[in-house]
């Protein structure tokens with residue numbers, strides 16, 4: 179099936195098309211895991227706040243069409259009024275759009291897409307800083323691949339590479355440390371973006387560089403934190419979010435205790451969940467169950483990876499290397515205490531200081547509505563530029579660049595079904 183059509187099909191059709199379900203020999207869960215069919219998890223007692231890992235073990239089990247349909251039916255029976263739920267993470271947005279999860283829900287349940295795509299929320303001026311650093315002679319600039327195509331004010335990192343700059347895609351910040359070790363005559367910079375998920379590896383890279391005494395390694399840091407962004411969204415006059423799906427990988431690192439004051443203060447249920455279709459549907463079901471019951475608690479529907487306290491050694495490393503700072507988010511503006519920057523102890527490894535780009539500023543293109551999309555106020559196809567002046571080949575905004583960006587996901591999986599706003 180062409181990938182651009184896959185998202186237009188209900189999970190059940192998609193599953194049958196790929197030869198799954200009974201056609202592959204009955205319940206995959208039973209045959210692969212040796213446990214009962216995962217539908218049994220639906221009949222488990224109501225989820226507790228920090229649930230132990232469920233019975234399922236293999237990724238196919240989290241894509242089981244029958245289980246997904248059962249969740250959808252339970253949701254349909256449960257819902258008595260309109261609700262709006264935001265999935266925080268771009269990975270969840272991608273899964274929802276790709277697998278058509280929203281099409282399984284009653285029309286009264288609206289899913290809106292949150293600011294949890296790291297590429298999407300990295301501010302324009304950080305891209306300009308990266309380009310300025312990468313353009314300098316003697317610099318090797320290392321980054322994850324997505325960032326190379328994000329447009330800055332005038333060009334992107336790919337253009338720097340095309341013009342002869344040493345811009346490299348790496349798969350880990352520790353690869354950038356290796357480059358620094360191998361090339362002591364060059365300044366090696368790693369573009370350290372992302373949420374709490376990617377921060378421990380970046381912290382480890384700079385920690386290791388210092389341990390080794392590497393003087394030619396530095397980080398361009400743009401780390402952002404989820405709870406302050408949720409607080410900002412909930413405090414916005416535009417807010418229409420009544421429940422959240424929190425990102426399982428973020429909570430794997432940080433735990434979920436930090437979400438409890440948010441849930442209590444704003445009377446909003448928050449369910450930690452994963453990224454496969456059944457994960458997402460389970461999270462939606464638990465969130466709706468709370469909304470319908472008038473509860474506002476934090477529940478963990480990703481017990482196979484997340485504990486309330488999170489990963490304590492990773493958190494200790496983060497504390498050692500980073501400090502909480504105000505951070506500008508693309509489309510959302512500056513959110514107080516919403517990011518990490520390097521501690522003074524590690525200031526020698528701060529690329530902004532080393533290359534003198536700390537004071538850069540940039541204005542986002544007025545035409546791009548990504549700020550409203552990242553707040554769940556607009557959907558991508560409601561942007562007049564969607565699919566016309568803005569495409570993945572020629573993106574105007576970051577939400578069209580990243581695989582996790584809502585605009586890119588709608589373009590990839592739904593553009594044949596959705597009319598751009600200008601053509602509506």
Ligand code: SF4
Nearest residue numbers: 546547561568575585
């Ligand atoms: S379609 Fe393009 S211009 Fe419109 S909001 Fe998305 S990224 Fe911005």
